[in-house]
Amino acid sequence: MNELLAAVTQAADPDHFAALPVPESCRAVTLRRDETELFAGLDRRDKDPRKSMHLTEVPVPEPGPGEVLVAVMASSVNYNTVWSALFEPVPTFAFLERYGRTSPLARRHDLPYHVIGSDLAGYVLRTGPGVRAWRPGDRVVAHCLSVELESADGHDDTMLDPEQRIWGYETNFGGLAEIALVKANQLMPKAAHLTWEEAAASGLVNSTAYRQLVSRNGAGLKQGDNVLVWGAAGGLGSYATQLVLAGGAQPVCVVSDRAKADLCRRMGAEAVIDRTSEDYRFWNADGTQNPREWRRFGSRIRELTGGEDVDIVLEHPGRDTFGASVYVTRRGGTVVTCASTTGYVHEYDNRYLWMSLKRIIGSHFANYREAWEANRLICKARIHPTLSRVYPLADSGQATYDVHRNRHHGKVGVLCLAPGEGLGVSDTELRAQHVSAITRFRDAAESAA
Structure with missing residues (x-):
């Protein structure tokens, strides 16, 4: 491990990386199978990921055919990290067990511990048999789609592969570790103008927003569209807001406080709704929805x-907002949903859907092409990371707790092998042209501290 640390710190050449011995073990953030009942009986808000996430020394797996070991410089926290750590809606060990039954290679994932995390930026450390596109020393980021593609179903859109899984959530050996195991077709070039922690922040949320909004598999965003973005200063919403603006459309940003409203305006949004100060109450005390509030929201x-x-x-909040979302969409418009962070059982008045010819589209992450195109926008500095705070690997539980309790803006990063922040930039000229946008969320967080 000392040799690996020296190599990543000094940005060693590819031949050096290829000659490095792979450590037998590394530090990783894990969940434990024997703790899945840790939060039994507690309300979701009272569940504390700091208690379920453990920094552990784990064996480093051998890369199989088409697989790659990555020396992880930085990672980030996503909402699936929160779900994993809360053991909701089911413990992730059920996913690992199911995956482990599919093949001898997959059996390695079914372990009494789960290395979680669905983002990374780092160096290729070792490649398995058959990998030709990447070599040791390449600077990469990873998207989180893991596919087998042995079925015809996934060959038009890999998200339709029956064996599609989210790496670091439904598979093991995720990104909150010093060394991660990914498939070669998860890798993409790291943006040269970004630091490791900035580069690690975008993979999951930027790709998810791209498929939802831009792709033909999503809403098919066009110039002039009005787009309602819930949680517009959060991880997903902050990238969605940028994609809407870059596509010549107008975001209508919904946020929960004045500071987040200011961040949206700094990104270039003009239409911003602070739902807290305007006190929208889409649900009555008796558990029924309030159409008057839908109408008030639509008028606003x-x-x-x-x-x-x-x-x-x-859409991604789910239960709390879905009825309002269906109502306010224009005739013939589209609600595209990728999550349900406030609850999975949605209620809406179907009259406003069928009689106005609206559509609901389910959208889950992105295929490799969509993730690649989304990453290309990052590399060209058309879309910028929205990193607001960075934690060391040992404090991943606190980072996840902050996301769980919505104490963050944008994305929360985690340093893995990187000895400090600000490293990994190789294109200083491009960075200088966009540095104020790159650090926008970080600067706002520091100003508020």
């Missing part, structure tokens, strides 16, 4: 758009 949107309803709603 039209005030901001010059009298127009939204063409697209980027």
